[in-house]
Amino acid sequence: MRIAYQYRLKPTKYQAAKIDNWLSMLCAQYNYLLSDRFNWYEQNRCFINACPLVCHLPDLRNNPDYYSQKKTLPNLKKTHPWYKDIHSQVLQDVVKRVKLAFDRFIKGDSNGKRSGRPRFKKPHRYRTFTYPQMKEGCLEVNLVNLPKLGKIKVILHRPIPDGFKIKTASITKRCDGYYLVLSLEDKTVPKVKPDINPDAIVGIDVGLKEFLTTSEGETINIPQYYRKSQKRLKVIQKRVSRRKKGSNNRLKAIKQLGKQHKQVADKRKDFHFKTANYLLSKYDVVAHETLNIKGLAKSRLAKSVLDAGWASFLTILTSKAENAGLLAVPVSAQNTSQNCSNCGKKVPKKLHVRWHDCPYCGCSLDRDHNAAINIRNRAAGQSVLKAQRLLRDARIGWEAYADPLGSA
Incomplete structure (x- = not known):
């Protein structure tokens, strides 16, 4: 079973500034990767037999898929050293977000329903980043330990159920502050109780x-x-x-x-x-x-x-x-x-x-x-x-x- 718990974060001024800086850089990287996908799409979506007789045929390039774009991240940190401050898995999650948005536009979801053309994000529209993996014991009494952000104060208004494991952690900036969303999983709990009464x-x-x-x-x-x-x-x-x-x-x-x-x-x-x-x-x-x-x-x-x-x-x-x-x-x-x-x-x-x-x-x-x-x-x-x-x-x-x- 998979559930999500949301908690209020109380970062310091330094931590809040660092989170805002991360969001700004991740937004720029998201737009760059999305534009790279669009460039490939515009150059390769038309078949040769559908082109006019006199036209310039650009050299076909490989599809910038999830793995090829993820391989560009080490080079990104060399050309733009300030991206070294961001955790590597947080950067990889941006590539995944671009993949999901573009796949829904080209292929559609599991039901075959296609979404509209993905839009480039403005800085105030990019408000969330995710840690795809979290270590055990990352959540203490009233602190959460996030890689490269340190220990941030969190208001635990309800405890995490026994036996549940923290899978991912997302930081979201909203108009009234910052929030932590934890994705929890426990595979031992079945979907339906054995004493359910279908007559009720x-x-x-x-x-x-x-x-x-x-x-x-x-x-x-x-x-x-x-x-x-x-x-x-x-x-x-x-x-x-x-x-x-x-x-x-x-x-x-x-x-x-x-x-x-x-x-x-x-x-x-x-x-x-x-x-x-x-x-x-x-x-x-x-x-x-x-x-x-x-x-x-x-x-x-x-x-x-x-x-x-x-x-x-x-x-x-x-x-x-x-x-x-x-x-x-x-x-x-x-x-x-x-x-x-x-x-x-x-x-x-x-x-x-x-x-x-x-x-x-x-x-x-x-x-x-x-x-x-x-x-x-x-x-x-x-x-x-x-x-x-x-x-x-x-x-x-x-x-x-x-x-x-x-x-x-």
């Missing part, structure tokens, strides 16, 4: 009137953190626009605006985590719709959809369920609001109609409650089969985890 299933229907409605009829109000802070954001945004570009006062106003946006995002994220924990504490299986949230974010409901943060919530719910050994089951969203949860007949209704009245069986209940029941019914069959299959595979793992030395 609930369906949830996310919405804009209520954040979600369960198949039991329970509703959770939508907080609307962004809309409540719009007045304050408008004042700060005006303050930014009235400052002279490049001035210190404008930079201060931009920092203040960033803190306000981060406050809204942190409140929303905290609400999502608490809601996910509440659902998983009551039910073993949570069913939800597979929504086209990107498409909804381009509609006239964009501000409300983004303020609710459905994508973030469903991601958190799935991750928390996996870490707890429970199930989060996605189902098709087709006609969940139109079909009657009692008789299954289709009862067409427009979006502004918030109550479901079935003329066939007389079922009458809230539209979102009806949709949540349909979601639960769709997930009931596949969740039981999935749980039984995962239980069979995980039973041996849990026995070994609970008694690693065996019954003897």
Whole structure:
């Protein structure tokens, strides 16, 4: 199992200046490696039989892949000696980031979906660097030992679980300070608990009137953190626009605006985590719709959809369920609001109609409650089969985890 813990860093002035200097140099190296990829792409993407009859054919060059670009790093430290201050693995991670960004543009991800053309990073847009490997004992009581940065004070607001090993460490600069993100791994913990109850299933229907409605009829109000802070954001945004570009006062106003946006995002994220924990504490299986949230974010409901943060919530719910050994089951969203949860007949209704009245069986209940029941019914069959299959595979793992030395 792989989880990530985030902690607040308290570096000294010297350490903070060194981190900022690293980010600046890593940003320049990222842009250089990306431009090298683009130069190769522009020279080699056109076939010879597709060129005009009279043209200049440049000499074909080898593809600057991950390994060839990583071999240029020793020479970089000779021509630019100041790069010797950066840890070698941190520099190698920049090459990996360039590879991932360019591969998503050329080949696509695991599903074959391609991303847009990677953009060159501005200094204020490059905010994170990563140590791909960390030594054991790097984290002490309230200090973390990072190579070539030294021991930095860290606020350990929660301990690392027993048996988990620190795999990577990332330093992120944000508007309100520096953060440490630790990636932890424990291969002995299986994915699903052996005592999971597939019958303890609930369906949830996310919405804009209520954040979600369960198949039991329970509703959770939508907080609307962004809309409540719009007045304050408008004042700060005006303050930014009235400052002279490049001035210190404008930079201060931009920092203040960033803190306000981060406050809204942190409140929303905290609400999502608490809601996910509440659902998983009551039910073993949570069913939800597979929504086209990107498409909804381009509609006239964009501000409300983004303020609710459905994508973030469903991601958190799935991750928390996996870490707890429970199930989060996605189902098709087709006609969940139109079909009657009692008789299954289709009862067409427009979006502004918030109550479901079935003329066939007389079922009458809230539209979102009806949709949540349909979601639960769709997930009931596949969740039981999935749980039984995962239980069979995980039973041996849990026995070994609970008694690693065996019954003897």
